[in-house]
Amino acid sequence: MASEHTAKAFDSDLQELTRLVAEMGGLVERMITESVDALIRRDVALGKRVVAADIEIDNLQRNIEERAVLTIARRQPMAIDLREIVSAMRVATDLERIGDLAKNMGKRVAALESDFQPLKLIRGLEHMTDLVLSQVKSVLDAYAAHDLPAAMNVWKGDEEVDAICTSLFRELLTYMMEDPRNISFCIHLMFCAKNIERIGDHATNIAETVFYMIEGQQITDKRPKGDMTTFATTVPGN
Amino acid sequence: MASEHTAKAFDSDLQELTRLVAEMGGLVERMITESVDALIRRDVALGKRVVAADIEIDNLQRNIEERAVLTIARRQPMAIDLREIVSAMRVATDLERIGDLAKNMGKRVAALESDFQPLKLIRGLEHMTDLVLSQVKSVLDAYAAHDLPAAMNVWKGDEEVDAICTSLFRELLTYMMEDPRNISFCIHLMFCAKNIERIGDHATNIAETVFYMIEGQQITDKRPKGDMTTFATTVPGN
Structure with missing residues (x-):
């Protein structure tokens, strides 16, 4: 970069960007915790x-993108500096x-009208969420x-x-086959389990x-990865 | 921008970026068509x-990102030029x-082992895909x-x-309730229908x-949008 002034201006831009990413990370971690809490406690208001x-997350992302682009245009950073942005x-x-x-x-949360809520399922969902949340936290710490x-x-x-996730899917399938009245509820939980799994995928994207x-x-x-999407070949009914 | 030379260099960078986005768009359109064809015809090889x-798509995205960033750093475009990049x-x-x-x-596709394939369902899936595909094509044309x-x-x-999508979900739920042997198959199709719906969401993102x-x-x-995720409140079994 051209001068010491530019270098200092760049550092200050970068610090602000890093701060915004950390703020966004904190909010997202809270959203993960609260969404699963809302599901488990059927707390529609929390949902x-x-x-x-x-x-707020969408606005932060646009803000980060805009600032990043302006920093690139104004400071013309190279190599590691450019990669940081x-x-x-x-x-x-x-x-x-x-x-x-x-x-x-x-x-x-609002669509889960059934009272059906097997403890084993809840434990599985909570355990999965804890793991994914700790991945998100760890990778954001590693980034910072x-x-x-x-x-x-x-x-x-x-x-x-x-x-x-695979074991949750199997269990949900069993409940669905046992009683058709469980089907709607279990489908919602499947989509939620899949969402939590995808959150884990984004944590690994951040690691990359x-x-x-x-x-x-x-x-x-190639990342070592169990492929869950073909679960149906391993569960009863096939 | 500083000089006529820079302006020309910028135009050439922008043209190349636009060409890469068009190439990516063409490939993505083909992926949509082929993935749904593979589902309907149970063509595992096509899947x-x-x-x-x-x-290839991932590589194109990285390539576009890298070129865009280098163009911003080298040419320092402002206003509409910056927004193009x-x-x-x-x-x-x-x-x-x-x-x-x-x-x-x-x-x-590989996980769909059942032979169950009601015609009404296929038609619904095809119709939904046609609509979404035409949205993707139209918005890429509008962008270009x-x-x-x-x-x-x-x-x-x-x-x-x-x-x-909502009507497909209802139908899939009915099949699941009628016969538990349909459940795995129907869940896969639900995830696929949801994927197609999400592809439509990305078309509207591109419009934005x-x-x-x-x-x-x-x-x-606010975009006018039917909210499908609460489908379960309107289907039998709740």
């Missing part, structure tokens, strides 16, 4: 608050998608601290989430962004 | 080809998500031609898609990007 919070944009995109997924769960090993731990670590930011290239390894 | 094609990045992000959704449908009225037509026009590109501000109106 609606999650839906309403998504607007691009990474802030990418992380904001993943956080915005996580917000959408939490919002979708929040919306579903430029900690590549920590990011790679998240990147490798979502097999357990996929396994729980940390890799790119630090190493200067896209990660090329 | 796998759709899954494989997604890598940001819009190319945004459209590429939506196209990448559409590719993911088509890939997910392609994956599911800077045609705001055409983009706004797409933006307003996804209520029909939502209505078909066209608005931003041309008007220089985010669209603020």
Whole structure:
């Protein structure tokens, strides 16, 4: 960059971007927790608050994108500096998608009219959410601290989430087959379980962004990943 | 921009970006068609080809992002020029998500082991796909031609898609309640119908990007939209 003045201006721009991403991350973590709480406690009002919070997430993402683009145009950063800015944009995109997924769960709370709520299912959903939430927290910490090993731990670590999701799907299928009155309820929970799994996928996307930011290239390894979408071949009824 | 030379270099960068977005759009349109064809014809090999094609989409998105960022850093475009570049990045992000959704449908083909395939369901799925595909085509044309009225037509026009999706969900629920052996199959089709609906949402996102590109501000109106996720309150069994 041209001068010491530009370098300082860039640092201040970057700090503000990082601060906004951290703010967005905090809000998104809360949306995840609250959407699953709302589901489990059938708290329609809390579900609606999650839906309403998504607007703030969308605004933060646009704000981060605009600032990032202006910083690139004004300061013409190169190499690591440029990657820092691009990474802030990418992380904001993943956080915005996580917000959408939490919002979708929040919306579903109002539709869960049945009283059916087996304890094993709740425990599974809670366990899965805890795991995914800790992945999101860890990867955002790794991003803030430029900690590549920590990011790679998240990147490798979502097999357990996929396994729980598959087992939840099987259990939901069993309940549906036992009693057709459970079907609507179980479908909503399937979409929610899938949303939580996808939130985990976004955590691994953010881990890939940390890799790119630090190493200067896209990660090329194939991530170890249990493929849940073919669950139906392994459950009864096929 | 500084000089005529820079202006020409910018135009050439922008043309290349627009060309890449058009290429990506063409590939994504084909992925949508082929994934639904594969589902309907139970063509596992075609499903796998759709899954494989997604890598190309991901690469194109990264390529567009990198070129866009370099163009902003090198040419320091302002106003409409800057918005053109940001819009190319945004459209590429939506196209990448559409590719993911088509890939997910392609994956599911292999899991559909049942022979159950009611004609009414197939027709509904085909009709919904035709509508969404024509939205994707129209909005990409509107983007390429800077045609705001055409983009706004797409933006307003996804209520029909939502209505078909809701009616498909109801029908799938009926089949599930009639015979538990249909459940796994119907769940896969529900996820697919939801994916197609989400592809329609991305088409409206692209319409919003066209608005931003041309008007220089985010669209603020609320889009008219039937909310499908609460379907369960209106179907039997609740």
